[in-house]
Amino acid sequence: MPEFxxxxxxxxxxxxxxxxxRIFRAVLLTxxxxxxxxxxxxxxxxxxxxxPAAASVCLALxxxxxxxxxxxxxxxxxxxxLRFHCGCxxxxxxxxxxxxxxxxxxxxxxxxxxxxxxxxxxxxxATVIIQVRELNVGRGVTLTGPGIKDSTKLTVDGLxxxxxxxxxxxxxxxxxxxxxxxxxxxxxxxxxxxVRVEV
Amino acid sequence: xxxxxxAAPVSTAATGEEYxxxxxxxxxKRMVRRAVLKAVAIPGYQVPFAGRExxxxxxxxxxxIQLSASILGPDDVFKVIDQGADDTTNAVxxxxxxxxxxxxxxxxxxxxxxxxxxxxxxxxxxxTEEQIMVYQVPIPEPLRWMEARxxxxxxxxxxxxxxxxHVKLYEDIARHGRIATNxxxxxxxxxxxxxxxxxxxxxxxxxLDRSPALHLLGAGREKRIYAVPPYTDVKSLDFEDxxxxxxxxxxxxGLCGSETSYLDEVIxxxxxxxxxxxxxxxxxxxxxxxxHLGPMAAREDLDELKGDRxxxxxxxxx
Numbered sequence: 001m002p003e004f005x006x007x008x009x010x011x012x013x014x015x016x017x018x019x020x021x022r023i024f025r026a027v028l029l030t031x032x033x034x035x036x037x038x039x040x041x042x043x044x045x046x047x048x049x050x051x052p053a054a055a056s057v058c059l060a061l062x063x064x065x066x067x068x069x070x071x072x073x074x075x076x077x078x079x080x081x082l083r084f085h086c087g088c089x090x091x092x093x094x095x096x097x098x099x100x101x102x103x104x105x106x107x108x109x110x111x112x113x114x115x116x117x118x119x120x121x122x123x124x125x126a127t128v129i130i131q132v133r134e135l136n137v138g139r140g141v142t143l144t145g146p147g148i149k150d151s152t153k154l155t156v157d158g159l160x161x162x163x164x165x166x167x168x169x170x171x172x173x174x175x176x177x178x179x180x181x182x183x184x185x186x187x188x189x190x191x192x193x194x195v196r197v198e199v
Numbered sequence: 200x201x202x203x204x205x206a207a208p209v210s211t212a213a214t215g216e217e218y219x220x221x222x223x224x225x226x227x228k229r230m231v232r233r234a235v236l237k238a239v240a241i242p243g244y245q246v247p248f249a250g251r252e253x254x255x256x257x258x259x260x261x262x263x264i265q266l267s268a269s270i271l272g273p274d275d276v277f278k279v280i281d282q283g284a285d286d287t288t289n290a291v292x293x294x295x296x297x298x299x300x301x302x303x304x305x306x307x308x309x310x311x312x313x314x315x316x317x318x319x320x321x322x323x324x325x326x327t328e329e330q331i332m333v334y335q336v337p338i339p340e341p342l343r344w345m346e347a348r349x350x351x352x353x354x355x356x357x358x359x360x361x362x363x364x365h366v367k368l369y370e371d372i373a374r375h376g377r378i379a380t381n382x383x384x385x386x387x388x389x390x391x392x393x394x395x396x397x398x399x400x401x402x403x404x405x406x407l408d409r410s411p412a413l414h415l416l417g418a419g420r421e422k423r424i425y426a427v428p429p430y431t432d433v434k435s436l437d438f439e440d441x442x443x444x445x446x447x448x449x450x451x452x453g454l455c456g457s458e459t460s461y462l463d464e465v466i467x468x469x470x471x472x473x474x475x476x477x478x479x480x481x482x483x484x485x486x487x488x489x490x491h492l493g494p495m496a497a498r499e500d501l502d503e504l505k506g507d508r509x510x511x512x513x514x515x516x517x
Contacts, residue, residue, distance in 0.1 A: 119357035192240035
Protein backbone atom coordinates (compact mmCIF):
# COMPACT_ATOMS: atom_id res chain seq x y z
CA MET A 1 0.00 0.00 0.00
CA PRO A 2 1.48 3.39 -0.95
CA GLU A 3 1.61 4.87 2.51
CA PHE A 4 3.02 8.22 1.44
CA UNK A 5 -0.16 9.02 -0.45
CA UNK A 6 -2.25 9.03 2.74
CA UNK A 7 0.21 11.09 4.69
CA UNK A 8 -0.24 13.96 2.26
CA UNK A 9 -4.00 14.20 2.70
CA UNK A 10 -5.09 16.87 5.14
CA UNK A 11 -7.48 15.80 7.90
CA UNK A 12 -11.27 15.77 7.55
CA UNK A 13 -13.76 16.14 10.37
CA UNK A 14 -12.42 15.60 13.86
CA UNK A 15 -15.52 13.76 15.11
CA UNK A 16 -17.25 12.55 11.94
CA UNK A 17 -20.45 11.37 13.65
CA UNK A 18 -21.23 14.43 15.76
CA UNK A 19 -19.67 16.95 13.37
CA UNK A 20 -21.75 15.61 10.46
CA UNK A 21 -24.90 15.97 12.53
CA ARG A 22 -24.04 19.54 13.47
CA ILE A 23 -23.16 20.51 9.90
CA PHE A 24 -26.33 18.90 8.58
CA ARG A 25 -28.43 20.85 11.07
CA ALA A 26 -26.75 24.06 9.95
CA VAL A 27 -27.50 23.23 6.31
CA LEU A 28 -31.09 22.29 7.24
CA LEU A 29 -31.47 25.58 9.08
CA THR A 30 -30.30 27.64 6.10
CA UNK A 31 -32.27 25.53 3.60
CA UNK A 32 -35.52 25.85 5.58
CA UNK A 33 -34.90 29.55 6.30
CA UNK A 34 -33.36 30.91 3.10
CA UNK A 35 -31.28 34.03 3.58
CA UNK A 36 -30.16 32.98 7.06
CA UNK A 37 -26.38 32.98 7.38
CA UNK A 38 -24.91 30.39 9.74
CA UNK A 39 -21.39 29.81 10.98
CA UNK A 40 -19.98 26.30 10.82
CA UNK A 41 -17.43 25.66 13.55
CA UNK A 42 -14.76 23.04 14.17
CA UNK A 43 -12.99 23.19 10.87
CA UNK A 44 -11.65 20.62 8.57
CA UNK A 45 -8.49 21.87 6.83
CA UNK A 46 -9.01 21.29 3.13
CA UNK A 47 -6.38 22.09 0.49
CA UNK A 48 -6.75 25.55 -1.06
CA UNK A 49 -8.81 26.91 -2.79
CA UNK A 50 -11.43 24.66 -1.19
CA UNK A 51 -12.60 26.49 1.95
CA PRO A 52 -13.62 24.95 5.29
CA ALA A 53 -17.34 25.79 4.98
CA ALA A 54 -17.80 24.19 1.55
CA ALA A 55 -15.59 21.27 2.55
CA SER A 56 -17.70 20.67 5.70
CA VAL A 57 -20.89 20.45 3.65
CA CYS A 58 -19.27 17.88 1.35
CA LEU A 59 -17.86 15.84 4.23
CA ALA A 60 -21.24 15.77 5.96
CA LEU A 61 -23.45 14.96 2.98
CA UNK A 62 -21.54 13.42 0.05
CA UNK A 63 -20.69 9.73 -0.18
CA UNK A 64 -20.44 6.86 -2.64
CA UNK A 65 -24.02 7.45 -3.81
CA UNK A 66 -23.49 11.07 -4.83
CA UNK A 67 -21.25 11.95 -7.79
CA UNK A 68 -19.60 15.29 -7.12
CA UNK A 69 -18.73 17.76 -9.87
CA UNK A 70 -15.53 19.79 -9.86
CA UNK A 71 -14.10 22.00 -12.58
CA UNK A 72 -11.68 20.08 -14.77
CA UNK A 73 -8.88 22.49 -13.93
CA UNK A 74 -9.06 21.79 -10.22
CA UNK A 75 -5.91 20.83 -8.36
CA UNK A 76 -5.53 17.10 -7.78
CA UNK A 77 -5.06 17.69 -4.02
CA UNK A 78 -8.71 18.64 -3.74
CA UNK A 79 -9.82 15.66 -5.79
CA UNK A 80 -7.81 13.33 -3.58
CA UNK A 81 -9.10 15.03 -0.42
CA LEU A 82 -12.77 14.64 -1.36
CA ARG A 83 -12.32 11.14 -2.77
CA PHE A 84 -10.56 9.99 0.38
CA HIS A 85 -12.82 11.57 3.00
CA CYS A 86 -16.22 11.32 1.29
CA GLY A 87 -15.61 8.26 -0.86
CA CYS A 88 -17.63 10.00 -3.56
CA UNK A 89 -17.10 9.53 -7.29
CA UNK A 90 -15.91 12.73 -8.98
CA UNK A 91 -17.35 13.77 -12.30
CA UNK A 92 -16.71 16.47 -14.87
CA UNK A 93 -20.11 16.10 -16.48
CA UNK A 94 -22.47 18.60 -14.88
CA UNK A 95 -25.57 16.55 -15.70
CA UNK A 96 -24.25 13.56 -13.69
CA UNK A 97 -23.66 15.48 -10.47
CA UNK A 98 -25.63 15.20 -7.22
CA UNK A 99 -23.34 17.75 -5.63
CA UNK A 100 -21.11 20.34 -7.25
CA UNK A 101 -18.49 22.63 -5.81
CA UNK A 102 -17.81 25.86 -7.66
CA UNK A 103 -14.52 27.16 -6.27
CA UNK A 104 -15.00 30.81 -7.24
CA UNK A 105 -18.39 32.53 -7.39
CA UNK A 106 -16.97 34.96 -9.96
CA UNK A 107 -16.17 32.14 -12.31
CA UNK A 108 -19.46 30.25 -12.67
CA UNK A 109 -20.05 27.29 -14.99
CA UNK A 110 -23.27 27.20 -17.03
CA UNK A 111 -25.64 26.52 -14.12
CA UNK A 112 -28.45 25.45 -16.46
CA UNK A 113 -26.56 22.25 -17.15
CA UNK A 114 -26.94 20.98 -13.60
CA UNK A 115 -29.62 18.34 -13.14
CA UNK A 116 -33.00 19.89 -12.26
CA UNK A 117 -34.90 16.64 -11.70
CA UNK A 118 -37.90 15.41 -13.67
CA UNK A 119 -41.58 16.31 -13.38
CA UNK A 120 -42.21 13.04 -11.55
CA UNK A 121 -39.01 13.09 -9.49
CA UNK A 122 -38.00 16.72 -8.93
CA UNK A 123 -35.87 15.58 -5.97
CA UNK A 124 -33.36 13.97 -8.34
CA UNK A 125 -31.61 17.26 -8.78
CA ALA A 126 -28.21 18.75 -8.03
CA THR A 127 -27.15 20.73 -4.98
CA VAL A 128 -24.61 23.32 -6.08
CA ILE A 129 -22.16 24.66 -3.51
CA ILE A 130 -20.72 28.01 -4.61
CA GLN A 131 -17.75 29.53 -2.79
CA VAL A 132 -18.04 33.31 -2.34
CA ARG A 133 -16.06 35.92 -0.41
CA GLU A 134 -18.62 37.17 2.08
CA LEU A 135 -22.27 36.77 3.10
CA ASN A 136 -24.24 39.52 4.85
CA VAL A 137 -27.87 39.76 5.90
CA GLY A 138 -29.80 43.03 5.80
CA ARG A 139 -28.85 44.65 2.50
CA GLY A 140 -28.74 43.62 -1.13
CA VAL A 141 -30.96 41.19 -2.98
CA THR A 142 -34.54 40.74 -1.68
CA LEU A 143 -35.61 37.16 -1.12
CA THR A 144 -39.16 35.86 -0.58
CA GLY A 145 -40.75 32.42 -0.52
CA PRO A 146 -41.31 29.46 1.80
CA GLY A 147 -39.17 29.66 4.93
CA ILE A 148 -39.05 33.46 4.86
CA LYS A 149 -41.48 35.30 7.11
CA ASP A 150 -42.03 38.39 4.98
CA SER A 151 -38.90 39.06 3.02
CA THR A 152 -35.21 39.12 3.76
CA LYS A 153 -32.15 40.69 2.18
CA LEU A 154 -28.84 39.04 1.43
CA THR A 155 -25.62 40.60 0.19
CA VAL A 156 -23.19 38.24 -1.43
CA ASP A 157 -19.71 39.49 -2.10
CA GLY A 158 -17.67 37.61 -4.69
CA LEU A 159 -20.54 36.27 -6.77
CA UNK A 160 -20.98 36.91 -10.50
CA UNK A 161 -23.83 39.40 -10.94
CA UNK A 162 -25.32 37.18 -13.65
CA UNK A 163 -26.03 34.57 -10.99
CA UNK A 164 -29.24 36.20 -9.76
CA UNK A 165 -30.71 36.33 -13.23
CA UNK A 166 -29.81 32.69 -13.75
CA UNK A 167 -31.27 31.72 -10.37
CA UNK A 168 -34.50 33.56 -11.13
CA UNK A 169 -34.93 31.39 -14.20
CA UNK A 170 -34.19 28.36 -12.02
CA UNK A 171 -36.97 29.13 -9.55
CA UNK A 172 -39.46 29.89 -12.32
CA UNK A 173 -39.44 26.24 -13.37
CA UNK A 174 -40.45 24.99 -9.90
CA UNK A 175 -40.84 22.15 -8.91
CA UNK A 176 -37.82 21.49 -11.14
CA UNK A 177 -34.54 23.16 -10.35
CA UNK A 178 -31.20 22.84 -8.61
CA UNK A 179 -30.61 24.09 -5.07
CA UNK A 180 -27.71 26.34 -4.11
CA UNK A 181 -25.57 26.57 -0.98
CA UNK A 182 -23.43 29.71 -0.86
CA UNK A 183 -20.31 29.28 1.25
CA UNK A 184 -17.81 31.85 2.42
CA UNK A 185 -14.71 30.74 4.33
CA UNK A 186 -16.64 29.81 7.45
CA UNK A 187 -20.32 30.59 6.81
CA UNK A 188 -23.13 29.27 4.65
CA UNK A 189 -26.48 30.50 3.33
CA UNK A 190 -28.82 28.45 1.17
CA UNK A 191 -31.05 29.21 -1.78
CA UNK A 192 -33.50 26.36 -2.40
CA UNK A 193 -35.33 26.54 -5.74
CA UNK A 194 -38.43 27.94 -3.96
CA VAL A 195 -36.69 31.27 -3.28
CA ARG A 196 -37.93 34.18 -5.35
CA VAL A 197 -35.34 36.81 -6.07
CA GLU A 198 -35.83 40.52 -6.67
CA VAL A 199 -32.65 42.13 -7.87
CA UNK B 200 -14.02 8.91 6.80
CA UNK B 201 -13.38 5.21 6.39
CA UNK B 202 -11.06 4.87 9.34
CA UNK B 203 -12.54 7.55 11.53
CA UNK B 204 -16.12 6.36 11.46
CA UNK B 205 -15.28 3.39 13.63
CA ALA B 206 -14.59 5.72 16.51
CA ALA B 207 -17.87 5.72 18.41
CA PRO B 208 -18.69 9.03 20.11
CA VAL B 209 -18.02 9.06 23.83
CA SER B 210 -21.65 9.54 24.81
CA THR B 211 -22.74 6.26 23.25
CA ALA B 212 -19.69 4.36 24.40
CA ALA B 213 -20.35 5.48 27.95
CA THR B 214 -23.75 3.79 28.01
CA GLY B 215 -22.10 0.51 27.05
CA GLU B 216 -24.11 0.24 23.85
CA GLU B 217 -22.66 -1.19 20.69
CA TYR B 218 -24.72 1.08 18.46
CA UNK B 219 -23.62 4.09 16.48
CA UNK B 220 -24.82 7.44 17.82
CA UNK B 221 -28.61 7.63 17.30
CA UNK B 222 -28.78 3.98 16.19
CA UNK B 223 -28.53 4.43 12.40
CA UNK B 224 -25.20 4.02 10.61
CA UNK B 225 -23.63 7.12 9.11
CA UNK B 226 -24.34 6.29 5.49
CA UNK B 227 -28.03 5.80 6.24
CA LYS B 228 -28.15 9.11 8.07
CA ARG B 229 -26.51 10.91 5.14
CA MET B 230 -29.08 9.38 2.77
CA VAL B 231 -31.98 10.45 5.02
CA ARG B 232 -30.44 13.90 5.47
CA ARG B 233 -30.12 14.43 1.72
CA ALA B 234 -33.76 13.39 1.30
CA VAL B 235 -34.78 15.85 4.04
CA LEU B 236 -32.97 18.73 2.30
CA LYS B 237 -34.68 17.98 -1.02
CA ALA B 238 -38.04 17.66 0.79
CA VAL B 239 -37.52 21.13 2.27
CA ALA B 240 -36.61 22.52 -1.16
CA ILE B 241 -39.82 21.09 -2.70
CA PRO B 242 -42.50 21.70 -0.03
CA GLY B 243 -45.21 19.02 0.05
CA TYR B 244 -43.49 16.72 -2.47
CA GLN B 245 -42.86 13.16 -1.26
CA VAL B 246 -39.18 12.27 -1.59
CA PRO B 247 -38.53 8.50 -1.81
CA PHE B 248 -35.82 7.28 0.56
CA ALA B 249 -34.23 3.93 1.33
CA GLY B 250 -36.10 3.33 4.60
CA ARG B 251 -34.37 0.90 6.93
CA GLU B 252 -35.73 -1.80 9.20
CA UNK B 253 -36.00 -0.37 12.68
CA UNK B 254 -36.13 -2.32 15.94
CA UNK B 255 -39.91 -1.99 16.06
CA UNK B 256 -42.73 -2.89 13.69
CA UNK B 257 -44.08 -0.73 10.89
CA UNK B 258 -46.93 1.34 12.22
CA UNK B 259 -45.05 2.22 15.39
CA UNK B 260 -43.45 5.25 13.87
CA UNK B 261 -40.46 3.89 11.96
CA UNK B 262 -40.56 6.80 9.52
CA UNK B 263 -40.55 9.41 12.27
CA ILE B 264 -37.84 7.54 14.16
CA GLN B 265 -35.51 7.48 11.15
CA LEU B 266 -36.04 11.22 10.75
CA SER B 267 -35.38 11.88 14.43
CA ALA B 268 -32.30 9.64 14.38
CA SER B 269 -30.91 11.61 11.46
CA ILE B 270 -31.50 15.07 12.87
CA LEU B 271 -31.01 14.66 16.64
CA GLY B 272 -27.76 15.79 18.21
CA PRO B 273 -26.42 16.01 21.75
CA ASP B 274 -27.73 19.58 22.18
CA ASP B 275 -31.34 18.73 21.39
CA VAL B 276 -34.22 18.39 23.83
CA PHE B 277 -36.63 15.75 22.58
CA LYS B 278 -40.36 15.37 23.20
CA VAL B 279 -42.58 12.56 21.93
CA ILE B 280 -46.37 12.55 21.89
CA ASP B 281 -48.89 9.94 20.84
CA GLN B 282 -52.41 11.38 20.51
CA GLY B 283 -51.52 14.56 22.51
CA ALA B 284 -50.08 12.48 25.39
CA ASP B 285 -46.49 12.06 26.55
CA ASP B 286 -47.20 9.02 28.70
CA THR B 287 -48.66 6.49 26.26
CA THR B 288 -46.79 3.29 25.40
CA ASN B 289 -45.56 4.36 21.97
CA ALA B 290 -44.39 7.77 23.15
CA VAL B 291 -42.59 6.32 26.18
CA UNK B 292 -40.87 3.65 24.07
CA UNK B 293 -39.61 6.11 21.47
CA UNK B 294 -38.44 8.56 24.11
CA UNK B 295 -36.53 5.82 25.95
CA UNK B 296 -35.06 4.58 22.68
CA UNK B 297 -33.45 7.93 21.96
CA UNK B 298 -32.41 8.46 25.57
CA UNK B 299 -30.52 5.21 25.20
CA UNK B 300 -29.02 5.43 21.70
CA UNK B 301 -28.52 9.20 21.39
CA UNK B 302 -28.14 10.17 25.03
CA UNK B 303 -30.46 13.05 24.27
CA UNK B 304 -32.25 15.10 26.91
CA UNK B 305 -36.02 14.56 26.91
CA UNK B 306 -38.92 16.62 28.15
CA UNK B 307 -42.70 16.62 28.29
CA UNK B 308 -42.86 20.40 28.06
CA UNK B 309 -43.65 21.65 24.57
CA UNK B 310 -41.83 24.95 25.09
CA UNK B 311 -38.60 23.25 26.21
CA UNK B 312 -38.36 20.87 23.25
CA UNK B 313 -36.26 21.52 20.15
CA UNK B 314 -37.46 18.39 18.33
CA UNK B 315 -41.00 17.05 18.84
CA UNK B 316 -41.91 13.68 17.37
CA UNK B 317 -45.64 13.18 17.03
CA UNK B 318 -48.19 10.73 15.79
CA UNK B 319 -51.58 12.44 15.78
CA UNK B 320 -51.37 15.93 17.13
CA UNK B 321 -49.68 19.30 16.88
CA UNK B 322 -49.27 20.72 20.40
CA UNK B 323 -51.74 23.39 21.48
CA UNK B 324 -48.95 25.69 22.61
CA UNK B 325 -47.80 27.76 19.60
CA UNK B 326 -44.57 26.43 18.09
CA THR B 327 -41.47 28.61 17.71
CA GLU B 328 -38.78 29.13 15.07
CA GLU B 329 -36.39 27.03 17.14
CA GLN B 330 -38.51 23.88 16.89
CA ILE B 331 -38.69 20.98 14.44
CA MET B 332 -41.80 18.79 14.32
CA VAL B 333 -41.32 15.18 13.19
CA TYR B 334 -44.44 13.26 12.13
CA GLN B 335 -44.92 9.52 11.94
CA VAL B 336 -46.96 9.05 8.78
CA PRO B 337 -48.82 5.81 7.95
CA ILE B 338 -49.97 6.63 4.40
CA PRO B 339 -48.20 9.60 2.83
CA GLU B 340 -50.09 9.64 -0.49
CA PRO B 341 -53.31 11.70 -0.24
CA LEU B 342 -54.48 10.38 -3.63
CA ARG B 343 -54.02 6.72 -2.67
CA TRP B 344 -57.68 6.22 -1.70
CA MET B 345 -58.75 7.25 -5.18
CA GLU B 346 -55.88 5.76 -7.19
CA ALA B 347 -54.05 2.64 -6.02
CA ARG B 348 -51.17 2.78 -8.52
CA UNK B 349 -48.05 4.68 -7.50
CA UNK B 350 -47.13 5.26 -11.17
CA UNK B 351 -50.45 7.06 -11.63
CA UNK B 352 -50.43 9.14 -8.45
CA UNK B 353 -46.88 10.25 -9.26
CA UNK B 354 -48.07 11.41 -12.67
CA UNK B 355 -51.03 13.18 -11.09
CA UNK B 356 -48.70 15.13 -8.81
CA UNK B 357 -46.41 15.92 -11.74
CA UNK B 358 -49.31 17.29 -13.80
CA UNK B 359 -51.00 18.95 -10.81
CA UNK B 360 -54.02 16.82 -11.63
CA UNK B 361 -55.94 17.08 -8.36
CA UNK B 362 -59.55 17.12 -9.56
CA UNK B 363 -60.17 13.69 -8.06
CA UNK B 364 -59.35 15.02 -4.59
CA HIS B 365 -62.11 17.59 -4.84
CA VAL B 366 -64.47 14.92 -6.16
CA LYS B 367 -63.87 12.93 -3.00
CA LEU B 368 -64.65 15.93 -0.80
CA TYR B 369 -67.70 16.65 -2.94
CA GLU B 370 -68.95 13.08 -2.48
CA ASP B 371 -68.74 13.68 1.26
CA ILE B 372 -71.02 16.67 0.88
CA ALA B 373 -73.43 14.79 -1.39
CA ARG B 374 -73.65 11.94 1.11
CA HIS B 375 -73.41 13.67 4.49
CA GLY B 376 -74.28 17.27 3.74
CA ARG B 377 -70.80 18.39 4.85
CA ILE B 378 -67.15 17.46 4.32
CA ALA B 379 -66.97 14.44 6.61
CA THR B 380 -63.19 13.99 6.45
CA ASN B 381 -62.00 14.63 9.98
CA UNK B 382 -58.35 13.62 9.97
CA UNK B 383 -55.65 13.33 7.27
CA UNK B 384 -57.57 16.24 5.75
CA UNK B 385 -55.77 17.07 2.47
CA UNK B 386 -53.93 20.37 2.16
CA UNK B 387 -52.36 22.34 -0.67
CA UNK B 388 -48.77 23.30 0.17
CA UNK B 389 -47.19 26.43 -1.28
CA UNK B 390 -49.89 26.46 -3.97
CA UNK B 391 -48.41 23.45 -5.74
CA UNK B 392 -48.55 20.01 -4.06
CA UNK B 393 -51.55 18.36 -2.43
CA UNK B 394 -50.24 16.75 0.74
CA UNK B 395 -51.57 14.48 3.46
CA UNK B 396 -50.82 16.07 6.82
CA UNK B 397 -50.59 12.62 8.48
CA UNK B 398 -53.43 11.53 10.78
CA UNK B 399 -53.71 14.81 12.67
CA UNK B 400 -57.30 15.95 13.21
CA UNK B 401 -58.36 18.71 10.83
CA UNK B 402 -58.47 20.83 14.00
CA UNK B 403 -54.67 21.01 13.72
CA UNK B 404 -54.51 21.87 10.00
CA UNK B 405 -54.59 25.65 10.55
CA UNK B 406 -51.54 25.31 12.82
CA LEU B 407 -49.49 24.21 9.79
CA ASP B 408 -50.29 27.34 7.81
CA ARG B 409 -47.36 29.77 7.98
CA SER B 410 -46.08 28.00 11.09
CA PRO B 411 -42.77 29.37 12.42
CA ALA B 412 -41.50 25.79 12.96
CA LEU B 413 -40.12 23.34 10.40
CA HIS B 414 -42.34 20.29 9.87
CA LEU B 415 -40.81 17.02 8.64
CA LEU B 416 -42.98 14.02 7.82
CA GLY B 417 -41.68 10.47 7.48
CA ALA B 418 -43.44 7.28 6.36
CA GLY B 419 -41.40 4.16 7.19
CA ARG B 420 -43.39 1.48 5.41
CA GLU B 421 -44.00 3.59 2.31
CA LYS B 422 -40.47 5.03 2.45
CA ARG B 423 -41.31 8.66 1.83
CA ILE B 424 -40.11 11.90 3.43
CA TYR B 425 -41.80 15.25 2.92
CA ALA B 426 -41.72 18.64 4.55
CA VAL B 427 -43.42 21.92 5.23
CA PRO B 428 -40.81 24.67 5.71
CA PRO B 429 -41.52 27.53 8.13
CA TYR B 430 -43.81 30.34 6.94
CA THR B 431 -45.22 28.28 4.08
CA ASP B 432 -48.80 28.55 2.88
CA VAL B 433 -50.77 25.43 3.80
CA LYS B 434 -54.38 25.58 2.68
CA SER B 435 -56.98 22.96 3.56
CA LEU B 436 -58.93 22.06 0.43
CA ASP B 437 -62.56 23.19 0.41
CA PHE B 438 -65.33 24.75 -1.66
CA GLU B 439 -66.62 28.32 -1.76
CA ASP B 440 -70.03 27.22 -0.46
CA UNK B 441 -68.56 24.64 1.94
CA UNK B 442 -65.57 26.38 3.49
CA UNK B 443 -63.09 24.46 5.63
CA UNK B 444 -64.13 24.26 9.27
CA UNK B 445 -62.54 22.72 12.34
CA UNK B 446 -64.22 20.65 15.03
CA UNK B 447 -65.86 22.41 17.97
CA UNK B 448 -67.20 21.08 21.24
CA UNK B 449 -70.12 22.17 23.39
CA UNK B 450 -68.20 21.16 26.55
CA UNK B 451 -64.97 22.53 27.95
CA UNK B 452 -62.10 20.38 29.26
CA GLY B 453 -63.31 18.73 32.50
CA LEU B 454 -59.92 19.14 34.15
CA CYS B 455 -58.54 22.52 33.04
CA GLY B 456 -61.64 24.18 31.65
CA SER B 457 -60.06 25.02 28.29
CA GLU B 458 -62.60 25.93 25.63
CA THR B 459 -60.14 26.21 22.79
CA SER B 460 -58.15 22.96 22.82
CA TYR B 461 -58.82 19.65 21.08
CA LEU B 462 -60.86 17.42 23.40
CA ASP B 463 -61.00 13.65 23.81
CA GLU B 464 -64.12 11.99 25.12
CA VAL B 465 -63.51 9.71 28.12
CA ILE B 466 -66.11 7.15 29.24
CA UNK B 467 -66.14 7.08 33.04
CA UNK B 468 -68.51 4.23 33.93
CA UNK B 469 -71.08 2.00 32.30
CA UNK B 470 -73.99 4.17 33.36
CA UNK B 471 -73.45 6.85 30.72
CA UNK B 472 -70.95 8.92 32.71
CA UNK B 473 -68.46 10.67 30.46
CA UNK B 474 -66.26 13.70 30.29
CA UNK B 475 -64.12 15.61 27.83
CA UNK B 476 -60.43 16.30 28.47
CA UNK B 477 -57.66 18.00 26.54
CA UNK B 478 -55.88 15.60 24.22
CA UNK B 479 -52.66 17.59 24.79
CA UNK B 480 -51.62 16.44 28.29
CA UNK B 481 -48.80 18.96 28.68
CA UNK B 482 -51.09 21.85 27.77
CA UNK B 483 -53.76 20.62 30.21
CA UNK B 484 -51.42 20.12 33.18
CA UNK B 485 -49.75 23.49 32.57
CA UNK B 486 -53.13 25.19 32.67
CA UNK B 487 -54.02 23.40 35.90
CA UNK B 488 -50.66 24.41 37.39
CA UNK B 489 -51.40 28.02 36.64
CA UNK B 490 -54.76 27.82 38.39
CA HIS B 491 -57.28 27.01 35.64
CA LEU B 492 -59.68 24.37 36.88
CA GLY B 493 -62.47 22.63 34.99
CA PRO B 494 -65.79 21.44 36.41
CA MET B 495 -64.46 17.94 37.20
CA ALA B 496 -60.98 18.86 38.42
CA ALA B 497 -61.80 18.17 42.07
CA ARG B 498 -62.93 14.57 41.56
CA GLU B 499 -60.46 12.20 43.18
CA ASP B 500 -61.45 9.22 41.06
CA LEU B 501 -59.95 11.02 38.06
CA ASP B 502 -56.41 11.23 39.44
CA GLU B 503 -55.24 8.83 36.79
CA LEU B 504 -56.33 11.21 34.04
CA LYS B 505 -54.64 14.12 35.75
CA GLY B 506 -51.31 12.37 35.64
CA ASP B 507 -51.11 12.02 39.44
CA ARG B 508 -50.02 8.45 39.15
CA UNK B 509 -49.45 6.18 42.14
CA UNK B 510 -45.81 6.12 43.22
CA UNK B 511 -45.31 2.33 43.34
CA UNK B 512 -43.41 0.43 40.66
CA UNK B 513 -45.14 -1.25 37.76
CA UNK B 514 -47.65 1.55 37.29
CA UNK B 515 -49.95 1.67 34.32
CA UNK B 516 -49.65 3.65 31.17
CA UNK B 517 -52.89 5.58 31.46
